[in-house]
Amino acid sequence: MTERVKKEPLMHISKRADLVWWKGWIIRAVAIVAALLVCALVIVWLTGYNPIKVYAEMIRGNFGTKRKIWILLQRLAMLLCISLAVTPAFKMKFWNLGAQGQVLMGALAATACMFYSKSSLPSWALILVMFLAAVISGMIWAFIPAIFKANWNTNETLFTLMMNYIAIQSVKYAVAVWVPNGSGKLPILNPSTHAGWLPDLFGQEYVVNILIVALVTILMAIYLKYTKQGYEISVVGGSENTARYVGISVKRVILRTLLISGALCGLAGFLLVSGTNHSLTESIEEGMGFTAIMVSWLAKFSPITMVFTSFLIVFLQRGASAIATTFQLNESVADILTGIILFFIIGCEFFIRYKVNFRKKSKEGDK
Amino acid sequence: MGQVAIELKNITKCFGPVVANKGINLTVKKGEILSLLGENGSGKTTLMNMISGIYFPDEGHIFIDGKEVTITSPKDAFQYNIGMIHQHFKLVDVFTAAENIVLGLQEKEKFNMKKVAARVAEISEKYGFEIDPNKKIYEMSVSEKQTVEIVKVLYRGANILILDEPTAVLTPQETQKLFAILRRMRDDGKAVIIITHKLHEVLAISDRVSVLRKGECVGTVDTKDSSESSLTEMMVGKKISLNIERGDAPKEPIDRLVVGSLDCYNREGIKVLKDVCFTARAGEILGIAGIAGSGQRELLEAIAGLQPVRRGKILYNNPVNGAQENLRDKTPLQIRELGVRLSFVPEDRLGMGLVGDMDIVDNMMLRSYKKGNSLFLEHKEPRDLAERIIDELEVVTPDANTPVRRLSGGNVQKVLVGREIAAAPTVLMAAYPVRGLDINSSYVIYNLLNQQKQEGVAVIFVGEDLDVLLELSDRILVISSGKVTGLVDARSTTKEEIGLLMTKGSSMPERGAEHD
Numbered sequence: 001m002t003e004r005v006k007k008e009p010l011m012h013i014s015k016r017a018d019l020v021w022w023k024g025w026i027i028r029a030v031a032i033v034a035a036l037l038v039c040a041l042v043i044v045w046l047t048g049y050n051p052i053k054v055y056a057e058m059i060r061g062n063f064g065t066k067r068k069i070w071i072l073l074q075r076l077a078m079l080l081c082i083s084l085a086v087t088p089a090f091k092m093k094f095w096n097l098g099a100q101g102q103v104l105m106g107a108l109a110a111t112a113c114m115f116y117s118k119s120s121l122p123s124w125a126l127i128l129v130m131f132l133a134a135v136i137s138g139m140i141w142a143f144i145p146a147i148f149k150a151n152w153n154t155n156e157t158l159f160t161l162m163m164n165y166i167a168i169q170s171v172k173y174a175v176a177v178w179v180p181n182g183s184g185k186l187p188i189l190n191p192s193t194h195a196g197w198l199p200d201l202f203g204q205e206y207v208v209n210i211l212i213v214a215l216v217t218i219l220m221a222i223y224l225k226y227t228k229q230g231y232e233i234s235v236v237g238g239s240e241n242t243a244r245y246v247g248i249s250v251k252r253v254i255l256r257t258l259l260i261s262g263a264l265c266g267l268a269g270f271l272l273v274s275g276t277n278h279s280l281t282e283s284i285e286e287g288m289g290f291t292a293i294m295v296s297w298l299a300k301f302s303p304i305t306m307v308f309t310s311f312l313i314v315f316l317q318r319g320a321s322a323i324a325t326t327f328q329l330n331e332s333v334a335d336i337l338t339g340i341i342l343f344f345i346i347g348c349e350f351f352i353r354y355k356v357n358f359r360k361k362s363k364e365g366d367k
Numbered sequence: 368m369g370q371v372a373i374e375l376k377n378i379t380k381c382f383g384p385v386v387a388n389k390g391i392n393l394t395v396k397k398g399e400i401l402s403l404l405g406e407n408g409s410g411k412t413t414l415m416n417m418i419s420g421i422y423f424p425d426e427g428h429i430f431i432d433g434k435e436v437t438i439t440s441p442k443d444a445f446q447y448n449i450g451m452i453h454q455h456f457k458l459v460d461v462f463t464a465a466e467n468i469v470l471g472l473q474e475k476e477k478f479n480m481k482k483v484a485a486r487v488a489e490i491s492e493k494y495g496f497e498i499d500p501n502k503k504i505y506e507m508s509v510s511e512k513q514t515v516e517i518v519k520v521l522y523r524g525a526n527i528l529i530l531d532e533p534t535a536v537l538t539p540q541e542t543q544k545l546f547a548i549l550r551r552m553r554d555d556g557k558a559v560i561i562i563t564h565k566l567h568e569v570l571a572i573s574d575r576v577s578v579l580r581k582g583e584c585v586g587t588v589d590t591k592d593s594s595e596s597s598l599t600e601m602m603v604g605k606k607i608s609l610n611i612e613r614g615d616a617p618k619e620p621i622d623r624l625v626v627g628s629l630d631c632y633n634r635e636g637i638k639v640l641k642d643v644c645f646t647a648r649a650g651e652i653l654g655i656a657g658i659a660g661s662g663q664r665e666l667l668e669a670i671a672g673l674q675p676v677r678r679g680k681i682l683y684n685n686p687v688n689g690a691q692e693n694l695r696d697k698t699p700l701q702i703r704e705l706g707v708r709l710s711f712v713p714e715d716r717l718g719m720g721l722v723g724d725m726d727i728v729d730n731m732m733l734r735s736y737k738k739g740n741s742l743f744l745e746h747k748e749p750r751d752l753a754e755r756i757i758d759e760l761e762v763v764t765p766d767a768n769t770p771v772r773r774l775s776g777g778n779v780q781k782v783l784v785g786r787e788i789a790a791a792p793t794v795l796m797a798a799y800p801v802r803g804l805d806i807n808s809s810y811v812i813y814n815l816l817n818q819q820k821q822e823g824v825a826v827i828f829v830g831e832d833l834d835v836l837l838e839l840s841d842r843i844l845v846i847s848s849g850k851v852t853g854l855v856d857a858r859s860t861t862k863e864e865i866g867l868l869m870t871k872g873s874s875m876p877e878r879g880a881e882h883d
């Protein structure tokens with residue numbers, strides 16, 4: 001070779017063995033601080049506002065008043081409920097992107113019950129019927145792709161995604177039928193009788209929602225960790241071949257798990273209609289079907305950790321819309337900030353898993 | 368013997384906290400064959416990957432023809448005339464041999480396949496290869512593919528050749544042929560490095576041996592001054608006996624498992640088992656020999672209820688009630704419900720026998736978690752079992768709650784074999800149970816199999832090392848391309864006889880699908 005070139009790679013990346021738990025949290029904390037700094041730069045650059053004031057507004061937007069705190073908790077509960085719903089399927093490596101559709105179908109069924117019953121049923125009975133209808137609809141919507149996956153190994157990602165569009169249009173269609181005047185907006189149902197509305201508890205309208213989701217969280221944590229069925233989900237997710245090898249019927253586990261997943265989505269739909277909106281639009285789930293995927297992944301499929309990750313997401317979203325109104329910013333600026341923060345939080349997982357080594361200057365000298 | 372072709376000085380490479388190579392010095396001269404000997408995980412392949420540009424060393428210097436060089440990519444390695452033949456071939460299946468050979472070469476003029484073929488023929492003649500430049504890779508046997516790989520690096524003008532475990536997939540006869548070629552290359556002045564852990568091959572082929580242990584080079588010796596036992600001692604760090612205590616075969620053997628005219632098709636619809644018949648007897652080890660991918664996996668999976676069977680029977684004689692059960696077309700669960708105690712150590716440990724992300728305790732539960740009517744898991748028994756296995760088989764692990772994925776190959780295998788034996792089987796099937804294991808762990812496994820045999824279990828052992836098969840088994844069933852080509856008595860047969868049976872009547876295309 002003509003001449004010897006001393007070129008060396010600048011750095012290399014290696015897997016960390018075991019990281020002490022608190023070091024992981026330090027990395028996460030550093031990531032959040034870095035995210036806030038970058039956001040501050042963006043805020044100054046784009047708007048010229050004092051970033052500290054903007055951050056304070058974010059906190060005020062979440063915790064400013066009692067009512068705001070209740071709304072925060074309610075949103076947290078809904079997002080958590082849907083995240084819990086997708087988790088068993090994800091743990092099984094069944095990529096259920098159809099939470100949106102399953103929630104919508106649940107909400108649609110619940111609203112239909114409310115709409116057609118008029119006042120023929122006492123409220124408690126109506127609530128029960130709505131609950132069952134919603135859960136069963138969610139189950140059906142999840143079961144269809146599961147059948148195809150279990151029997152013909154179709155791609156569940158695309159399948160569940162397509163089912164979302166059917167669900168969205170079904171809701172639109174139903175609303176159009178129910179509201180023939182063409183406004184396309186279903187008014188709040190039973191505003192005076194409150195039939196089919198979940199009752200207030202301790203004078204607060206969302207307490208029942210929150211309690212139900214708290215219960216589901218605990219049950220899901222137990223289900224995944226301590227029951228035989230939860231164990232089967234982990235085995236199928238870990239290796240389908242191993243599952244077959246020990247005699248687990250992979251098909252049955254897929255079907256059963258998706259029924260659970262769909263039922264919880266249906267429950268979320270029910271809570272949105274009966275416990276929150278008392279009405280229906282096709283955007284009633286506000287994108288939570290997809291946000292839930294992020295919540296579930298960030299928590300590494302642990303239901304208890306999901307309480308925190310869904311809090312984080314809801315906090316960011318609510319804070320973002322608060323600053324958007326207070327400073328009369330475009331919503332997009334708020335979304336940019338949310339995106340930056342999430343980018344750092346998700347990105348720091350890389351540094352928790354891997355280590356970057358910079359090459360020490362190699363001792364020079366020609367022999 | 369000529370001047371130094373390549374010299375490594377103080378090479379160190381770490382992967383995270385794992386030191387794969389530490390301060391290694393190595394020289395290879397022109398016209399010499401150097402064996403790089405060491406157990407699995409001792410850092411042989413890592414070291415060679417640094418010469419061929421796949422990894423970059425953390426510290427140290429590489430000299431070629433006395434000049435220091437920096438190799439950061441396989442392309443750099445080519446420039447310095449280094450060629451590596453990897454254990455897993457890197458060939459394009461639908462291309463011909465000639466096309467694969469010139470693949471990636473940047474030549475100024477237009478490709479001229481005739482010229483290429485002529486040059487390939489010239490190389491083949493010089494070193495004694497048998498190669499058809501126009502044959503497609505998927506039509507080739509494993510040894511032909513290997514030939515293509517070797518010609519490929521020679522075509523690029525390699526003067527330093529590195530072969531990573533080249534004999535692992537070859538029959539004894541093919542190995543002999545390969546060695547003849549390597550000797551011719553040596554005589555032509557090329558420097559050859561051969562990675563292996565088979566001692567008798569080291570002694571047969573190399574001029575010098577460098578031994579690695581736990582990432583360090585423990586020494587380089589002249590082959591003529593060394594023996595199997597001295598090399599083992601260097602490799603392991605202590606003297607160990609390499610004898611397998613084979614017990615006597617049972618006087619009046621009882622047929623435990625009878626397989627008759629079994630036909631199987633794989634997912635692609637290719638017939639992988641053809642009219643397979645054999646009997647496994649209680650208290651006996653039945654070895655199964657064959658080139659990798661001859662249908663061994665499908666055979667065991669068919670018995671275990673994991674592979675659909677097109678034709679034939681699988682009969683099990685239950686020692687408890689004397690009943691005869693047909694296992695064909697039954698799921699693993701149904702087989703177990705019949706009271707058949709069939710244990711199976713599959714080839715793909717983490718892909719089939721265990722779940723890598725789960726800890727040892729949870730993996731112990733795999734077979735038994737269903738017991739009882741409770742909705743909840745029972746953790747106590749599996750935990751006791753996990754602790755017993757860790758203790759008895761000396762599994763190296765921080766604790767019983769470590770995911771098995773984090774354990775080394777040998778320890779993963781101990782966990783799996785331990786669990787399968789704990790089920791008190793009457794039939795124990797083990798596919799390549801010592802693949803990737805160090806010498807000590809291998810002998811632990813051999814002893815466990817022997818122990819099971821003494822207890823009256825019908826053991827079926829699929830192996831790749833013929834020496835071990837001969838020492839361990841009572842009878843050896845040889846299969847080739849899914850057909851039984853022979854059943855021999857392990858005490859009286861020879862390696863050569865088995866080698867011939869392994870290639871008898873093989874038709875290549877069906878075997879090709881297995882290896883990509």
